[in-house]
Amino acid sequence: MTDRYTEFLAGERHEDVALYLTEDVVDNVAALADRDDAVAYDDGVVLVVDGEKGRGVFQKTTGMAAMEFAQEAMGADGHVDRDLAGGDCPEAGDGEGHDVSFVFAFTEEQNEEVGGLYAEGAVVHAYAHCECGASYSERWLCE
Numbered sequence: 001m002t003d004r005y006t007e008f009l010a011g012e013r014h015e016d017v018a019l020y021l022t023e024d025v026v027d028n029v030a031a032l033a034d035r036d037d038a039v040a041y042d043d044g045v046v047l048v049v050d051g052e053k054g055r056g057v058f059q060k061t062t063g064m065a066a067m068e069f070a071q072e073a074m075g076a077d078g079h080v081d082r083d084l085a086g087g088d089c090p091e092a093g094d095g096e097g098h099d100v101s102f103v104f105a106f107t108e109e110q111n112e113e114v115g116g117l118y119a120e121g122a123v124v125h126a127y128a129h130c131e132c133g134a135s136y137s138e139r140w141l142c143e
Contacts, residue, residue, distance in 0.1 A: 004048040005039045011107050011122025011142030017054035019047045020084045020103035024131060025061045041085040058104055066104050073127035078136030080126035089130040103128045
């Protein structure tokens with residue numbers, strides 16, 4: 001694992017975003033896995049990059065604006081794996097395939113004034129898109 005990835009999951013890189021990309025959206029995942037800011041998984045790669053650059057990469061690879069996608073995904077609760085490399089689609093059970101195609105994530109600093117989860121510590125915001133077309137989200141405290 002890269003230091004950037006570990007630091008991101010720990011809530012120490014609020015200026016960065018994390019992208020999980022599979023071959024559904026990127027032709028050559030293996031080439032991405034060789035990057036210094038990448039963590040390879042069997043079916044994809046997680047990149048942790050500067051926020052502006054990451055939003056651009058997200059839009060280029062998925063064809064969607066990152067924050068518009070996040071807004072859409074907030075409409076459905078689902079489970080996103082804590083390593084950002086998968087999840088459980090809320091539409092599962094309909095007989096279709098339900099593997100994650102991509103994930104967009106960022107962290108937010110602890111904010112006691114906001115209350116709730118944010119008062120307890122830094123929070124990961126993760127937004128996933130399933131191969132079935134459904135989008136969903138989950139938030140949790142950083143490790």
